[in-house]
Amino acid sequence: MADLPSHISLPGKKRPHQANERTPVYALVGNPNCGKSTLFNALTGLKQKVGNYPGVTVEKKIGETYSQHGKPIKLIDLPGAYSLAARSPDEAVTRDVLLGRRADTPQPDRILCIIDASNLERNLYLVHQLLDLGRPVILVLNMMDLALKAGLQVHASRLEKELGVPVIACEAINGKGLVDLKLAMSRVDLSLAKHRWDVPAQVAPAVAELQASLTDSDGRSPLVARAEALLLLTDFDTVRVAGSTPLSPRTHEILAHWQKRWEGEGTDWAGTLVASRYDAIAKICTDVVQSSGEVGPSISDKIDAVVVHPFWGWLVFGGIMTALFISIFTLAQYPMDWIDAGMSALGDWVKRSMTPGELRDLLTAGVIGGAGSVLVFLPQILILYFFIGLLENTGYMARAAFIMDRLMSRVGLNGKSFIPLLGSYACAIPGIMATRTIEDPKDRLVTILVAPLMSCSARLPVYLLLIAALLPTDAIFTKVGIMIAMYALGTSGAFGFAWLFKRTLLKGKPPMMIMELPPYRLPRLRDIALHMFERAGLFLRKAGTVILGISIVLWFLTTYPKLPDPAATSTQQIAHSFAGQAGHLLEPMIKPLGFDWRIGIGLITSFAAREVFVNSMGVVFGVEGADDDTTPLRDALRQATWPDGAPVFTALVCITLMVFYVFAMQCVSTLAVVRRETNSWRWPLFQTFYMTGTAWLVCFVIYQTGRALGY
């Protein structure tokens, strides 16, 4: 950035943070549910860059906006936080960026803080901590309409006078007040907050010592040092995340010394600090807020009387989840069919316009086929994200977690794990990406580890084919029964393993369920759409590249080495290929489960996406067009025999194979996403072993018991 941000530097005075050669950086902070994302979207439009903070799976959003003078302003959207004393990795990132502890993020010059006027006291707690930081702060007073409805008159000008920072009344949802906000953001003369509060006498000496040490040993500026000292005292169970600079040993020593002393004296130092901040806030609020007395129940109260009602609540919940399911499995079918048709038309076009050869096969079977198997999931993923966005935007998400918490607590998780697990019925990838709302890192990891056990939609074609092979007649109720049994098996597996992991591997405190139930709001489609496409883009980039790559590798493995006889059928060819050889190699391992080498090929090719199994069986048994109509393939499966003439796909094998698909970890793109979300290969590897190990063991028991019983 070459141009001078003249609108922010202070001519003639010492410039803060050497801002003269760079674009001014604003950090956008606020409590969760106060309209922060809406404001961020309104200010930056589509000029956003979404990534990750290195080493920690917290979303990093940086956008660009312009001052009134047309100069660029960088805006960092920090994760929502109730306090700078972090309780989750998200809040830890917010704290560390504001304290300048992260080398990977530009230090904010100024702070833009959005607060909910209808909930002023709690929102001012964060503001109170921010004012200590010694950086200019602009307050955005959002949701004034809601405050008025609750009988609260909030005087922005009085708040401005009390705190000594600009306070802009805004309605982020319809853009009201944005011009005033831009004007304030463009001001050159933003001074530091004038608000002062007295640190309680008991802790003041400790604050002074810590401040001195942070200035001398950790290189903080005096004001930031004071803020950080105060924070260290309320943040004793501190959340550390990768990428933040550690504290110097000296500061640690002082902190430990004081904590030991206070513990001995029985001083509640953290509580005293919190209480003195709330005391200061209460004084401000008596001046700023005028209450018109009691008002009746709000619209939100009225909605909640139904939505979390012991009876109607279940009905609403069931209705919403059914709608989600139906949309994912039926509504998505149309665009999925279009994508399928489009991709095969493209394949046909390439086949017609190119001369037959290896390159053409690579393009049609590997590239186009691979791209098709990625894109075909996109409609379901978009619908899932649309629902997640809608539920989050309206405030129902918190209610769903509230309702489901009791159930989830039985396996040691909390209500927030419910939606990620539910989403995994469509595809584990968006499910795993949705676990970011779970604050506790261990709970989040457990949810990620068990999410792929929920039967995803890619398993559906496999179940359908095997059920058809099992029951060629029209026994519809038995068929549906088997299908439900498979879903139930996967779901109970997920809950069982969650229970096991929470008791053994990832033992932790029982999760809390301290969660705000925000007032209901009308959804804002623009925000939902933005979120939806952002996530879908992430899916295409991450999962897409993996699936495409695997498809090309698998094409190679099923095509080479070529049979010398050009008249060989595709069945003979695949038997001769690397994949075929691998199937033979695999046979001793899967024979105890009743699977032969041809099923082995199907298991190998399932690594691209499980539904490829159907296609592979089509190739292996020489049935053309197996994707569209499973009847010929079904019959081919039923006729398949072992070398000794015994049928391969007996009822027992069909069941065993379905159970194998329920438990086994076969999806490489899920593994890639798990690696990304856990920042190591350790967990995806563990997941592969525990899931596939369970699959083998369960199938072994079923098959061998079945055989012993004479099936």
Added chain:
Amino acid sequence: MQISCMPTDQKLSQLAIGTSARVKDFPKAGAAFLRLREMGLLAGTMVTFVRSAPMGDPIEIKIRGYHLSLRREEADQITVET
């Protein structure tokens, strides 16, 4: 945690639906209680018991004009006076 013999003292989890009370005391240590304090639940704060979740746990309370859920396990350790 100090337990008072005053008849007006009870656990937050035992409040009747829709009633309000003043927070008297709760444990000092523990991540849950520190978070509750930072979210504005302090000794002397007025709290309203709004409802229990359909399965009885967690519960929903109202403090400082907003709604918050917490598990009975925590609410059991918060004393209030009516």
